[in-house]
Amino acid sequence: MIDVFIFGSGGHAKVVIDILEKTEGYCIIGLIDGSKPRGTSAYGYTVVGDEEYITKYEGNAMGVVAIGDNWLRSKVVARILKIDNNFKFITAIHPSAVIARGVNIGDGTVVMAGVIINSDTVIGEHCILNTKSAMDHDNTIGDFVTLAPNATTGGNVTIGNYSVLSLSGSIIHAKVIGEHTVIGAGSTVLTDMGSNVVAYGTPARIIRIRAIGEKYL
Template identity: 30%
Template sequence: MSTPLLLVGAGGLAREVLAAARALPAEFKPLGLLDDDPARHGADVDGLTVLGPSELVHEHTDALVLVCVASPARPGARAAVVERLGLAPERYATLVHPLASAAQGVELGEGTVLLAGAVITAPQRVGRHVLAMPHVLFTHDDVVGDFATCAGRAALAGGVVVGESAYLGAGSLVRQGLRIGACAVIGMGAVVLSDVPDGQTWAGVPARPLDK
């Protein structure tokens, strides 16, 4: 029997996660979306209603939850929502699209989502509330921290460490053995050839820090 599912967030990411959940009808039964923007309450998002603010998760105790919030402008936003909601770990779903591929022995933390085409090539532990958008690649010995976001076609070579709440832009590439710091942001299409410190934004080929 499928499990009721609530999505926190009602933007484009929520639409993608909703589509992935609907591709797994034996696992999930989407109930609705929750969003803290009152202007969105009651709106229809791909046939599902925005029921109200995120605090309604506490009224639907039988439902699992996925937080669908991600932005390079606020890389810590998903972590902040999870902290504010204060739910037990078992309240969060883990979703793997049927067209994603995770090697035998991969462990995914609660709240983590792998969208279509994402690939994890070897056993590893992926953190809590990690988002791997379409066609993301994690290879051997990578360590992906809690709340990290990897946008479409981001790719990690072997032994890369991605810090908590880091954001890797679409099409970015990270050389083997490097570290991407906590809350760091990597621009679209960047090629990272050296360690990126916590909280910095890097872009370009090769990637370099952006002046603020």
């Protein structure tokens, strides 16, 4: 049994709690959230402190960062590793997810209910693959990427670090999305999209430049 800290205590954390409760081999030992008072609870698990708390735990715990925003999630990961450079992150995968042969999923990534990942797709670290999102064969998904519920990619798609494919968005075969880019809800991507842009529509068109770390949720 692996002891696990969940970093975060909001809505996304509740989804991660549910995944881990349905997955054998994990024991949730507490929530880490410096923005909430100690004793705050979610689904019966208690906020025990901020990131510094991991230095006080006497066991060999691992963790998962349950924060929806890509940039904020990366900042929390960086703080954790600054406190303990040897801290390890789990990959949380809902039992109903369908994961094909040859798939590689990075540490810290959360795979939610109904997700489909097809053959030889590579998923980076600390990603969120949300409910019923689907990736076809040979995709390359960077670190700190989010696919929202029902987002879909064709085969051989590349999505750069920190980018987002929003609710029910889709990307056709072999297209490339740069880093820090947000594809809006319901959009259909028919051409490559560069980095640091917001694009939406069918077909998706670049609407404006996007600053690194700009909120999108």
